[in-house]
Amino acid sequence: MRTAQILPQAAHVSHFGHGPRPVLALHCTIAHSGAWKGLTRILGEEARFTAPDMLSHGRSPDWDGQGCFQDRILRIAETCLTEGPMDVIGHSFGATVALRLAVEHPERVRSLTLIEPVFFAVAGQDAPELIDSHASDAQPYLDALSAGDRALAARLFNRMWSTASSPRWPDLPEATRAAMIRGIHVVPTMDAALFDDTAGLLAPGRLDRAAMPVLLLRGALTHPVMEAISKGLQRRLPDAKEEVIEGAGHMLPITHPEETAAHIRTLWSRAG
Known part of the structure; x- marks a missing residue:
């Protein structure tokens, strides 16, 4: 375990696994980095996971309320991209941060797994x-x-x-x-980033920067808006595939780690 320094606040960072493949994992809101333990127990021989706690979550300090929360978590995530191209996994809000990483730093992201990304601006356009x-x-x-x-x-x-x-x-x-x-x-406080796309990810040509292999993963029993978001991103991203886990809802990395890991392995084999 270590602490990643970022102004004006630091975030706690957990590490799981000891495999050769470097992975950055970004959890959902009202969870913490430990939410990845089920997945990392399965993939820990293949990969080593860097997993920060968002501000006001886990062992990180409470957010001071300054600036855009998504921007602040993005800055934390950027400090964790330390091992060359990394496989980036994000769940829910964490997936929206992961998508920004892939767009803003495509050379540092080998593959991108977006699990139930709550990027509501996509559904706002499509449904x-x-x-x-x-x-x-x-x-x-x-x-x-x-x-x-x-x-x-x-x-x-x-x-x-x-x-x-x-x-x-x-x-x-x-x-x-x-x-x-x-x-x-x-x-x-995330609504502007998620509903209004304040980062401009949906501007013409912007998502083309995320040309790495992308997995869009959702649960069959999740909120209906998630299907619109997932399919909308699949259409907009250059190399994205969507998979659905039957019997799973929004929290599928926790409830269905075996199925989640299997789909991630397929993505990693595609990414090299």
Whole structure:
């Protein structure tokens, strides 16, 4: 374990595996770098994972509220690209940061795995009715957050991205619930980056820079908006393939690590 220095705040970075292939893994919101443990147990002989904790998550300090949160996490991720071209994996919000890395530093990214990327601006262009559906589903957690009830907000947000077979809130470990409550206030601050594409990734020709092999991975039971995002990115990226894991929802790297690892292995063989 080490700490990556970045102004004005530092982020904790975890390391897993001891294989020859260098990988950068970026977790989803209200999780932490430990969310990759199931996947790294499977792939740890083949790869070594660098996995930072986002600010307000895991062992990293609370975000100071300055600037754009996605920009801040991008800067942290950039400091972790230390071993030449790396295979980059991102989940949910982490996948949107991974996509920015691939566009802004294509020479440093060997392959790109985007697991359920919540880049809602894509669906905003392709299927705006699904954005409306997502907004309706998200409103209860936003109302709770506005009322100052972070515990309820985290519970409702977690439910929105869960499946029928997911553990219920009372069944989650207390430490897991506390971590979700700690980070939930950060989620709506990402809206400009995710819905309005403030980084300009959808500008004409911009995604062409991400010409490396790309895997778009989603769960069959996830929110309907995710299919529109995944298929929209597949059309826009030069070398992208989409795969769907049956029986999985949004949290598929945690719930279905074996299937996730199999698809990643296929991508890595394609990337060389």
